[in-house]
Amino acid sequence: MQSGTYTARRGELETYFDRTASENWARLTSEAPVSGIRATVRAGRNAMRETLLSWLPGDMTGLRLLDAGCGTGALANEAARRGAEVVAVDLAGTLIEHARDRAAHLGGNQPDFRVGDMLDETLGSFDHIVAMDSLIHYKPADIVDALARASARCRRSIIFTVAPQTPMLSVMHAVGRMFPRSDRAPFIEPLAEAKLRRLIAADPRLSDFAPGRHRRIKSGFYTSHAYEWVRR
Numbered sequence: 001m002q003s004g005t006y007t008a009r010r011g012e013l014e015t016y017f018d019r020t021a022s023e024n025w026a027r028l029t030s031e032a033p034v035s036g037i038r039a040t041v042r043a044g045r046n047a048m049r050e051t052l053l054s055w056l057p058g059d060m061t062g063l064r065l066l067d068a069g070c071g072t073g074a075l076a077n078e079a080a081r082r083g084a085e086v087v088a089v090d091l092a093g094t095l096i097e098h099a100r101d102r103a104a105h106l107g108g109n110q111p112d113f114r115v116g117d118m119l120d121e122t123l124g125s126f127d128h129i130v131a132m133d134s135l136i137h138y139k140p141a142d143i144v145d146a147l148a149r150a151s152a153r154c155r156r157s158i159i160f161t162v163a164p165q166t167p168m169l170s171v172m173h174a175v176g177r178m179f180p181r182s183d184r185a186p187f188i189e190p191l192a193e194a195k196l197r198r199l200i201a202a203d204p205r206l207s208d209f210a211p212g213r214h215r216r217i218k219s220g221f222y223t224s225h226a227y228e229w230v231r232r
Contacts, residue, residue, distance in 0.1 A: 002119065006142040010091060010117065013137055017092035026098045029072040040220020045133070048217045048224055049075050052132055052159050055213060055228050060084035063127040067111070068118030068150070069134020073099030076111040079130075086111035087126070089118050119146060125153040131160040133224055136188050140199060143191065147229070148205035157230045158209065164216060164225040165190035193225065200229070208232055 002010075017025060028038055029045070053075065057063065061083035067076040070088035072095055080086045080103070088111040090096050099113050114123075118134065129150050135143045143162065150158060193214075200206050212228035 003142055003145065005139050006145070009138055009142070014091040017090075018094050022092060022094035022098075025095060026072055029074060037221050041222040044217050044219030044222025044224065047219060048132060048161065048222075048226060049078075051215050051217065051226055052130055052161075053078055055157070055159055056082070056128055056130075058082065063156075064125070066118070066123060066126045066129045066150075066153075068129060068131040070099060070111075070113065071095050073103055073111060073113065075130060075132060076113070077103050077106055080109040080111045081106075083109065084128075087114065087123055088112065089114045089116050089120070089123065091115070091117065119149050121153065123153075125155065127154075127156045129154045129158045129160075131158075132226075133161050135160055136163040136224065139189055140191050140195060143189075144196075144199040144203055144206075147200070148203050151206055151209055151229075155231065157212065157228055159226065159228050161224045161226045162191045162196060163188045164223060165192040165195075166223065196227070 028034060028042055034042060056065070056079065059082060060079060063084050065079045065084045065086050067073075067079065067086060067088040070076045070090045073088055076086045076088035076099070088099065090099070093115045096113050096115050099111075103110050103113070118131065135146060138146065147158060147160065197211070206229070208231055209229040210232050212230045214225065214227045216225045217223070
């Protein structure tokens with residue numbers, strides 16, 4: 001069962017990415033010109049996506065991957081190009097429309113893009129589950145619960161990112177709270193690495209997974225920390 005805080009935040013994210021920021025997000029994830037600040041975010045996201053992809057097999061033929069919070073589909077498209085059977089899910093229907101359109105222009109093996117919740121058990125089981133910047137808006141306990149629920153359907157590795165707890169991010173988030181509510185992006189929940197590892201170690205549902213690689217990406221206004229957890 002999903003917690004009340006997870007469900008509430010999921011609703012906020014759906015509204016924001018599906019209505020308030022869908023076109024801005026589509027532009028950010030394209031090659032169209034953007035402002036200096038957004039350019040740093042784009043560069044950071046591109047570097048993060050390449051990092052996560054480098055932790056996946058170069059040949060994914062016969063493997064099944066879940067792109068949890070796929071946005072406009074860049075990671076899903078690359079995994080499909082490598083031969084994976086990709087299910088790519090996002091709460092925002094407008095972003096899924098962009099993703100389907102971009103994938104169709106690429107041709108080849110197509111991801112299965114769906115509107116929905118990444119924790120939906122009817123999506124099935126996977127060899128790899130990737131959640132790039134899709135858990136950063138949730139409370140720490142909800143992040144670990146999501147990982148634990150996903151682990152039951154994962155045969156090889158879970159790769160995900162969190163917003164690291166840094167002084168700079170704390171200042172940026174405090175400033176963000178000063179904007180009118182209609183102009184705010186959903187709040188990001190910074191999470192210290194020690195706390196993340198402690199929460200994961202304390203959850204018996206994740207006992208079959210061991211920590212693998214990790215890497216922090218910082219590019220201007222973008223900061224995110226990637227983790228790989230591998231089935232033992």
